[in-house]
Amino acid sequence: MNVAMWIRALRVIPRISLEEWRGLDVVSRWLIASRGAVLVITFISAGIAGLLAARDGAFDPWLWSLLTVGLLLAHATNNLLNDLTDHVRGVDRDNYFRAQYGPHPLEHGLMTKRGLIRYAAVTGILALAVGAYLVSVRGPTALALLALGAFFVLFYTYPLKYIGLGEIAVLIVWGPLMIGGGYFVVTGRLDPYVWLAGLPYALGATTVIFGKHIDKEAEDRAKGIRTLPVIIGERSARAVVVAMFLLQYAVIGYLIAIGFFSPLLLVVFLALPKLREAVVVYRRPKPASRPPDYPADAWPLWFVAYAFAHNRRWGLLFLVGLVADVIARAVF
Numbered sequence: 001m002n003v004a005m006w007i008r009a010l011r012v013i014p015r016i017s018l019e020e021w022r023g024l025d026v027v028s029r030w031l032i033a034s035r036g037a038v039l040v041i042t043f044i045s046a047g048i049a050g051l052l053a054a055r056d057g058a059f060d061p062w063l064w065s066l067l068t069v070g071l072l073l074a075h076a077t078n079n080l081l082n083d084l085t086d087h088v089r090g091v092d093r094d095n096y097f098r099a100q101y102g103p104h105p106l107e108h109g110l111m112t113k114r115g116l117i118r119y120a121a122v123t124g125i126l127a128l129a130v131g132a133y134l135v136s137v138r139g140p141t142a143l144a145l146l147a148l149g150a151f152f153v154l155f156y157t158y159p160l161k162y163i164g165l166g167e168i169a170v171l172i173v174w175g176p177l178m179i180g181g182g183y184f185v186v187t188g189r190l191d192p193y194v195w196l197a198g199l200p201y202a203l204g205a206t207t208v209i210f211g212k213h214i215d216k217e218a219e220d221r222a223k224g225i226r227t228l229p230v231i232i233g234e235r236s237a238r239a240v241v242v243a244m245f246l247l248q249y250a251v252i253g254y255l256i257a258i259g260f261f262s263p264l265l266l267v268v269f270l271a272l273p274k275l276r277e278a279v280v281v282y283r284r285p286k287p288a289s290r291p292p293d294y295p296a297d298a299w300p301l302w303f304v305a306y307a308f309a310h311n312r313r314w315g316l317l318f319l320v321g322l323v324a325d326v327i328a329r330a331v332f
Contacts, residue, residue, distance in 0.1 A: 001025055001027070002024060002025050002027075002028050005024060005025075005028040005031075006027060006028060006031060009028060009031035009032050009036045009037065010031065010036050010037055010039070010040070011037055012037050012297075013032070013035055013037050013038075013103070014032060014103070015103060015297060016032070016103055018108070018109060018110060021103070021110045029110075029111075030076075030119060030123075032103060032105075033080060033083075033105045033110070033111065033116065033119055034076035034077075034079045034080050034119070034123065035076075035079045036076070038075075038079070038208075038308075039072050039075055039076060040312065041075075041174065041205050041208065041311070041315075042071050042072055042074075042075040042174070042178065043068065043072065044201065044315040044316070044318075044319060045071070045174050045175075045178035045179050045182070045198070045201060045202075045205070046064070046067060046068040046071050046072075046178065046182055047068075047319050047322075048179050048182075048197075048198060048201055048318065048319065048322065049064075049067070049178065049179045049180075049181075049182030049183045049185075049186060049194075049198075050064040050067075050068075050182070050186060051319065051322035051323060051325075051326055052179070052183050052194055052197060052322070053183055053186040053187045054326045055322070055325055055326040055329055056187065056189075056191075058186065058187035058188075058189070059186060059187075060186050060187075063134065063137065063185060063186050064182075064186050066130050066133065066134060067130075067134065067182050067185050067186060069130055070127050070130035070131050070134065071178055071182070073123050073124075073126050073127035073130065074124075074127040074131075074149055074153055076123050076127075077120055077123045077124040077127055077153055078152070078153045078156055078157075080116060080119055080120035080123060081120050081124075081153065081154070081157060082156070082157045083104060083105055083106060083116065084106070084113070084116050084117065084120060085157040085158050086157060087104075087106040087107060087113070088113075089158065091223055091225065124153070127153075128150070131146040131149070131150075132146075134146070134185050137185075138184065138185055138188060141184060141190070142184070142185060145177065145181040145184070145185070148177060149173070149177060149181075152169050152172070152173050152177075156169050161225065161227060162224075162225050162226060163226055164226050164227060164228050164230075164231045166209065166213070166227055166228070167206055167209055167210055167213070167227070167228045168228075170202075170205055170206045170209045171202050171203070171205075171206045172202075173202075174201065174202045174205035174206070175195070175198040175199050175201065175202025175203075175205075176195050176198065176202070178198070179194065179195070179197070179198030179201065179202070180194050180195040180198055193255075193260050196251070196255065196260075197255060197260065197261070199251055200247070200248040200249075200251045200252055200268075200318070201248075201314075201315055201318060203244045203245075203247055203248045203251075204244075204248055204307075204310070204311035204314055204315060205311060206244060207241050207244050207245060207307040207310070207311060208304060208307045208308050208311050209304075210228070210229065210237060210240065210241045210244070210303075210307070211241060211302075211303035211304035211305075211306065211307035211308070212301075212303075212304040213227040213228065213229045213230075213237070214229045214234055214237050214238060214241070214286075214303045214304075215286065215300065215301060215302050215303050215304050217229045217230055217234045217237070228240075234285065235285075238282045238283070238303070239282075241282055241303070241307065242279055242282050242283075245275055245278060245279065245310065248268075248314060249268065249269065249275075252265055252266075252268055252318075261321075261325065262325050262328060262329075264321050264324040264325050264328060265318070265321040265322070265325060266321075267317050267318075267320055267321040267324070268314055268317045268318050268321060270313075270317055271310060271313045271314040271317050274309055274310040274313045274314070275310055275314075277306060277309070277310070278306040278307060278309070278310045281302070281303065281306045282303065282306070286302045286303065287302070
């Protein structure tokens, strides 16, 4: 048991040698192979769904806990299948972008293909088992949500990412599916305003994947992977991300104006310093080489790093605002 590595793998994608890998416990290996550091994006979506249920007086801690575990396992399964699919298709060979920013289980020889398939299978089966139980509780609508989630887990990497639908898939999954669908699983109710309330965070998650795809736009173009930045061009993609940043705040402002959220949600505007940093970066092309003051262990991540930093700050502040909103409604 290596708790220190568990914590590290949940904070960053650690770069480790084969010798270090061999000395790790199975939990550490799973967290590194499944890119545990990015699972926080899913945890925040589940948290938003739970807090919206709580403020409506319909929070079920058991169902929310199962929902959260299931979503995290599904996200981890997708990450494992992503690496497996791109390895089999030859995309990640020759020091491709994915193999530069963190350990690639297959390209770096940390795992065999059979071993990675085993990890993905066990993780996926556990996610499916949780989903099946939730379907038994909530019925046909939950089954439709589970089927849609399974579709994105299995087909995000190929073909969706290859035909410019990967970014749209992320917008759907981390907003309507996880937050709107998660709210339904916890409460048994569908609420169109909850779907809208989940849109700002879904936009934030989408800026992260957009940033990643902008970072590797040239590599993807050369390999025939037609992400949206490849289709619309690097400069236009940067402008789209900035627009999504701003729309996050605009939607929150609208929901406060119509009374769905209280002014306590204005706390998300404390993320403006991170927004400013990100917008400054997105106004210019990526540097040809790592700037001297930029962390060496973060390069070649650039646009995605700033989008991730903003999304993490914005998302956590959103959770803080929702907690305050829940408490205020209960007290007053």
